[in-house]
Amino acid sequence: MRFQKSPLENGLREKIVADERFSGDMSRNEVEIDLNKFMEMIQENNDLKQKIFELEQSDKANPWQKWIHLSAMVDAWRIFPRAFLGVYMFLLYYSTMWFMELEAPTLEQSGLISIIVGAGAAWFGLYAGTAKDKINSK
Numbered sequence: 001m002r003f004q005k006s007p008l009e010n011g012l013r014e015k016i017v018a019d020e021r022f023s024g025d026m027s028r029n030e031v032e033i034d035l036n037k038f039m040e041m042i043q044e045n046n047d048l049k050q051k052i053f054e055l056e057q058s059d060k061a062n063p064w065q066k067w068i069h070l071s072a073m074v075d076a077w078r079i080f081p082r083a084f085l086g087v088y089m090f091l092l093y094y095s096t097m098w099f100m101e102l103e104a105p106t107l108e109q110s111g112l113i114s115i116i117v118g119a120g121a122a123w124f125g126l127y128a129g130t131a132k133d134k135i136n137s138k
Helices: 007-018 035-060 065-077 079-101 107-137
Strands: none
Touching (some): 079 107
């Protein structure tokens, strides 16, 4: 049993064929399209998908990401512990030079130098101990 096409379907088919973009049997969901037109449609589809992907990703971007990278860099380079250790070394040198220039140091003055030298051991222990934690945690 064959189905007959209505005059409307025949007119639609003739209009599409006359447009020279599409041709084929519309009743079987088949379309013939020029290869260049098909490639343009594929490219346009891919461009739209890429644009949608970029818009979705821009919504998820963290506005503070630059600061996070900066803090990771400061942490990796260990800037603050090195600065504190440098300041400590400066103070240790000048306090030691001051103590050695004294003709008769008192008990309080020698106690101050003892505390400064003892604090150096604590500073160095904290400085060296943080490196082990960083290496083991990775």
